Amino acid sequence: LTLAERGSTVVVLDVPEGGEAEHAGIEPEDVILSAAGRTVTSLEQARDLLSGPMGEDVILELSRAMPNGPADRFRLRVRRETVRR
Numbered sequence: 809l810t811l812a813e814r815g816s817t818v819v820v821l822d823v824p825e826g827g828e829a830e831h832a833g834i835e836p837e838d839v840i841l842s843a844a845g846r847t848v849t850s851l852e853q854a855r856d857l858l859s860g861p862m863g864e865d866v867i868l869e870l871s872r873a874m875p876n877g878p879a880d881r882f883r884l885r886v887r888r889e890t891v892r893r
Contacts, residue, residue, distance in 0.1 A: 813851040832886040842869040860888050
């Protein structure tokens with residue numbers, strides 16, 4: 809995932825094609841509210857919480873803007889994978 813910090817929120821900018829995040833359903837502009845049960849308030853914190861043993865899952869709580877309505881909050885299970893650069 810490519811992430812960015814906007815104020816005190818962390819937003820997904822890009823989701824690699826064919827990666828675990830795409831398979832889980834994460835989309836660009838999703839806001840990461842929590843990871844592994846901990847509230848995310850900074851980019852550094854998000855990176856720390858998303859890191860971990862490869863092949864293990866992490867639970868993310870996300871918020872997604874919905875057309876003509878309030879943002880939708882939901883949880884996804886994402887398998888950790890090697891960081892691609």
